[in-house]
Amino acid sequence: MTSTANFLERLDTLRRLMAEADHILVGAGSGLSTAAGLDYAGEAFQQEFRPWIERYGITDLYTSSFYPFATEEERWAYWAKHIWFCRYRPGATPLYRQLHEKLMPYSTKLFIITTNVDAQFALAGFDPKRIFAAQGDYAFFQPASGSPKTLMDNREWVTLALKEIDNCRIPSKLIPFMPDGQPASTNLRVDGTFVEDYHWHRMSKRYGDFVRNAAQGRLLLLEFGVGFNTPGIIRLPFEQMASQFPDATLVRLNRDNPEPALPDLQRYISFTEEITSVLASL
Structure with a gap:
């Protein structure tokens, strides 16, 4: 059939x-x-990401994940919004x-x-x-290097970073790091550094x-x-x-x-x- x-x-x-x-x-x-209804380019995206659309010309949440932001403050402001929008905002x-x-x-x-x-x-x-x-899962950070194989919950960081976004940037003090001091990245499989x-x-x-x-x-x-x-x-x-x-x-x-x-x-x-x-x- x-x-x-x-x-x-x-x-x-x-x-x-x-x-x-x-x-x-x-x-x-x-x-x-x-x-x-979790549309990466729909009306909700247009509304919530208007400052990024106007400043960087992003068109959706998939391609914008690879946008070459000039500074870490800009990159992590975007990711705070992205993670919140896709993981914490909708509920079930x-x-x-x-x-x-x-x-x-x-x-x-x-x-x-x-x-x-x-x-x-x-x-x-x-x-x-x-x-x-x-x-992976939007709710976790991992070491940007891919090692050690540990994850860190990011909800508290997202909540704090959202409040501090100004002109599509966050303060430098809010750039996320892992507990061992390594730079953090999102736990999403984009290359060989993905943490399993x-x-x-x-x-x-x-x-x-x-x-x-x-x-x-x-x-x-x-x-x-x-x-x-x-x-x-x-x-x-x-x-x-x-x-x-x-x-x-x-x-x-x-x-x-x-x-x-x-x-x-x-x-x-x-x-x-x-x-x-x-x-x-x-």
Whole structure:
């Protein structure tokens, strides 16, 4: 069954797969958070980042993450605003809460892998012990050098820095450093310095264990909004599992890129309808 089947038929099939599955593996990319209203270039961005838009000409929160600010005071003023906007401002969005409600009956057979760094799954009430955030979390700083493999919570710093932003700068005294005196950076995977700390490795192992335990059972691979930015983390492995495991089915919710890369994938269903519509109808 593919996206060409009737919408209601696909919904019925998804309900059955959820109920009958021994294991449900959720994979989530940026499309899910975008559907939830966390838009990196929308109206809220235009409003909150107007001083940066006017001064630096930034157009969205993705490309602006790589902007070559002239000073550390400017760079960290931007990041204080960015982290607050994406991590601390929204709280749990209604869409993630709705997803939690739909999946709660299956919570004991569920695991989540996500490339999103906004912690929406945890904020919505999913068990943190069942969430592997492979690409990091806005809530933490790490050593800019990548060593040692330790993280530092940044919420207190963000709150303080926001109050001190003036003309798109923060005071020099607020430039963040790690407890050992090293310069800090955000714990987001952008290069080889990304810190995979003890918690990251523990959750990576739990993810691997879940996949191994699910390999011979009835496995539902439920994929939300995963594109081609980092396809090797969720998109392609999910297709491989659906192809190689004896009783695994991939259900892909993706408006723009539903087609699998693997040819002749048999146990596969796609929804190109809006994620909000699918969850509301489920």
